[in-house]
Amino acid sequence: MDSGIRDKFRKSGYTLTSQRRAVLEALTESDGHPSAEDVYLIVKRKNPRVALGTVYQALSVLEEIGVIGSKHWNESPTRYDLNLEPHLDIRCGHCGAVSEIPGVGLDDLESRIQENTTYQVKSATLVVEGVCPKCRRNQ
Amino acid sequence: MDSGIRDKFRKSGYTLTSQRRAVLEALTESDGHPSAEDVYLIVKRKNPRVALGTVYQALSVLEEIGVIGSKHWNESPTRYDLNLEPHLDIRCGHCGAVSEIPGVGLDDLESRIQENTTYQVKSATLVVEGVCPKCRRNQ
DNA sequence: GTCGGATCAATAACCATTCCTGATTCCGAG
């Protein structure tokens, strides 16, 4: 277990419980962009007593203290991610698979937006959807 | 009523019913980015018998035939829009107001994404959130 | 007019997520 994670727990005041540890482990074991339900199923293999609500709560704590990130596509469950760097993900509209897109910089997009609105910009997220190679083959 | 709208209905095979016309009129009367519920309330003022489900269904038909557009921010209802040009909207996280952001071009973003992924890119939407001037003042 | 498909209103169902409640666990003070 990364000692940085322990630090973040200590600073936040939350405790690093076995359930939260299990959720983190599930994130590592998964294919990289699991939904809360996916995490729940992985966690349940080792500890069948955990409830889905507990997983949701653990995920939100982990996100709050900056240990994991999340992304949301319309009409589909939120995906969680250990990659904290700003990066682009694309979601397949057919099978729901999520993959990273390397090499596309958003540069100064957020500051360009701030220059053109009287709102105070809090976030600018690029939501990318497409068809993955596997689904394209099966069409 | 725009004759282009009639054309789109004719081509699509859908009929331009009074309910769908009422939904379109509500879009024009509204402040520009109403939710389905907002549209429902406006429509109901003139025709109290329409059901919320009918409004949803009318909105989805109108979007399907390309008469209106829609945008979705996490954790909040979908907003509908008569502006069909690609453009940026920002949503206030406090009051939910939605406004357009002029002057920010996404340029070749979608093609840059396509170059860096094996997925077939279908859409790349920028979801921008912030705080509107009014809410900032009241903080 | 009338037949059949499109559309409608009303309501039940859906699903991801959050909330609630009482039970359990954790942790520091004594």
Next chain:
DNA sequence: CTCGGAATCAGGAATGGTTATTGATCCGAC
């Protein structure tokens, strides 16, 4: 060690935006 209070938990009910279902009704082609 052990007591008590706070944090966390499991389970299940509730939420809210949206969609599906179901008869009833409308409308246009014949």
